[in-house]
Amino acid sequence: MKKRSLFYEFKKGLVAENPVLIMLLGLCSTLAVSNKAINSLSMALAVFFVLFFSSLIIGLIKNIIPDQVRIPSFILVIATFVTLADLFMKAKFPAISKALGPYIPLIVVNCIILGRQEAFVSKNSLAASLMDAIGMSLGYLWVIVLLGMVRELLGFGTIFGVRVLGSWFKPWLVMVLPPGSFITLGIFVGVLNWLRSKGGKA
Amino acid sequence: MSEKLLAVSTSPHVFTREDSRKIMWNTVLSLIPPVLGAIYFFGLRALWVILVSVISAVLAEAIWLYARKMPLSMAIDGSQVITGILLALTLPPTIPLWMASLGAIFGIIFGKQVFGGIGQNIFNPALIGRAFLMAAFPVELTTWVAPTPGFHLTVDATTTATPLALMKFSHQMTPYSKLFWGNVAGSLGETSVFLILLGFVFLVIKKYIDWRESFSYVATVFVLGGIFWLINPSKYPDPLFHILSGGLMLGAVYMITDMVTSPVTPKGRIIYGIGAGILVVLIRLFGGFPEGVMYSILLINMTRPWIDRLTIRRRFGEVRK
Numbered sequence: 001m002k003k004r005s006l007f008y009e010f011k012k013g014l015v016a017e018n019p020v021l022i023m024l025l026g027l028c029s030t031l032a033v034s035n036k037a038i039n040s041l042s043m044a045l046a047v048f049f050v051l052f053f054s055s056l057i058i059g060l061i062k063n064i065i066p067d068q069v070r071i072p073s074f075i076l077v078i079a080t081f082v083t084l085a086d087l088f089m090k091a092k093f094p095a096i097s098k099a100l101g102p103y104i105p106l107i108v109v110n111c112i113i114l115g116r117q118e119a120f121v122s123k124n125s126l127a128a129s130l131m132d133a134i135g136m137s138l139g140y141l142w143v144i145v146l147l148g149m150v151r152e153l154l155g156f157g158t159i160f161g162v163r164v165l166g167s168w169f170k171p172w173l174v175m176v177l178p179p180g181s182f183i184t185l186g187i188f189v190g191v192l193n194w195l196r197s198k199g200g201k202a
Numbered sequence: 203m204s205e206k207l208l209a210v211s212t213s214p215h216v217f218t219r220e221d222s223r224k225i226m227w228n229t230v231l232s233l234i235p236p237v238l239g240a241i242y243f244f245g246l247r248a249l250w251v252i253l254v255s256v257i258s259a260v261l262a263e264a265i266w267l268y269a270r271k272m273p274l275s276m277a278i279d280g281s282q283v284i285t286g287i288l289l290a291l292t293l294p295p296t297i298p299l300w301m302a303s304l305g306a307i308f309g310i311i312f313g314k315q316v317f318g319g320i321g322q323n324i325f326n327p328a329l330i331g332r333a334f335l336m337a338a339f340p341v342e343l344t345t346w347v348a349p350t351p352g353f354h355l356t357v358d359a360t361t362t363a364t365p366l367a368l369m370k371f372s373h374q375m376t377p378y379s380k381l382f383w384g385n386v387a388g389s390l391g392e393t394s395v396f397l398i399l400l401g402f403v404f405l406v407i408k409k410y411i412d413w414r415e416s417f418s419y420v421a422t423v424f425v426l427g428g429i430f431w432l433i434n435p436s437k438y439p440d441p442l443f444h445i446l447s448g449g450l451m452l453g454a455v456y457m458i459t460d461m462v463t464s465p466v467t468p469k470g471r472i473i474y475g476i477g478a479g480i481l482v483v484l485i486r487l488f489g490g491f492p493e494g495v496m497y498s499i500l501l502i503n504m505t506r507p508w509i510d511r512l513t514i515r516r517r518f519g520e521v522r523k
Binding site (some may be wrong): 150170172173174177179180183190 | 312316334337338339340
């Protein structure tokens with residue numbers, strides 16, 4: 001296997017191997033909490049925290065975990081950081097914690113996190129794993145925040161709670177509901193595939 | 203001499219000038235009675251809704267075709283005109299014009315073009331447009347006005363409920379004659395059973411639609427609605443009311459029969475109609491909405507590949523499994 005640069009490990013998560021748009025992982029939380037930009041951002045930051053620190057710990061201890069019990073061990077490490085994130089948000093940002101509902105605890109079973117541990121961290125160096133975790137988190141972040149902004153704009157006429165469209169605007173209720181989420185994410189995936197097929201790069 | 207007696211050529215041997223373009227424009231012709239009915243009952247505004255919807259559908263299609271570098275002539279092959287008219291006919295008379303436009307654009311892009319354009323769509327594009335509007339603007343899509351017969355330029359609309367809603371929520375019966383001729387509140391083109399049947403006769407004579415689908419759809423609603431009526435006549439409406447009210451006739455004639463989304467075998471079409479009919483009765487009697495035609499057709503659209511696979515005819519020599 002060719003040795004890749006650390007910058008490549010960081011960059012690939014943004015577009016080329018984007019966890020949401022290319023690998024279509026973690027869709028449950030992506031679709032569910034992206035009705036407002038602020039919810040999306042909070043969710044993405046929680047994922048960032050969990051993914052980075054899980055990768056760090058698992059990267060450090062991976063050599064002493066027996067192969068047969070690696071998945072339960074990974075889950076245990078991930079669950080620790082999810083609990084930390086969940087309790088922190090409950091204490092400091094109760095309103096957002098309430099809006100996100102069960103989706104913060106559900107990061108435990110988010111495919112992006114476990115998938116990265118299994119597919120990347122367990123096979124690569126610690127430095128590469130951390131770069132990978134940052135890249136993947138940012139890849140998740142920009143997609144879900146953009147998704148949240150589009151849905152909030154059309155569903156409420158606001159972005160991050162700031163009114164952008166005037167009172168003439170009639171909110172599209174559908175964008176706040178699950179169908180709006182599927183439609184918008186579908187457009188994102190379609191546009192990215194179209195750009196990739198056109199440019200051949202990215 | 204002998205050459206003229208027997209001309210040997212490859213198939214096809216029978217030619218017709220009828221192509222999809224001609225079929226589509228003839229179907230547009232068949233929509234004239236309900237369109238005139240809409241203007242007669244709901245005033246000139248109905249015409250604006252229909253025009254806005256059609257123009258939006260054609261423009262959306264043209265822009266998409268241009269972006270994909272496909273021939274622009276496909277934007278006026280008639281199919282998107284049908285989508286535009288059908289969408290408008292399913293909308294309430296008081297709908298803001300921009301909403302009709304948005305629905306038509308959404309129906310064309312997401313109901314048709316993302317699947318590959320004409321002949322490729324899984325769902326009926328007009329109903330996709332309407333389902334989107336229904337989810338986006340539920341209040342505007344369920345505000346109905348009483349009809350004012352007589353081609354009025356402007357109408358003083360009085361808000362009222364549709365016969366189905368009256369039945370479902372306050373147990374009020376609407377006379378059959380009003381339902382048949384269309385002098386009731388409802389979507390632009392769904393009220394008059396008579397005018398829709400005119401279009402039905404034309405389409406069946408031209409063989410553009412299969413009467414089996416329409417018939418099995420309506421008959422299922424009649425029979426299943428009738429069974430519930432016999433069980434409890436004071437609670438459930440009678441079967442004749444079921445088939446005369448709401449959008450059932452419009453759906454049965456113009457929507458479930460869509461060539462693209464219908465199964466190919468006659469047997470499959472009957473099953474298709476029965477399935478949609480069951481859904482209508484279930485939604486009308488036990489669902490949250492008073493009317494279930496739109497969702498029944500969209501849901502049954504999804505089953506088409508399986509119905510086709512189950513009912514495909516055996517070829518000669520094929521061994522029965």
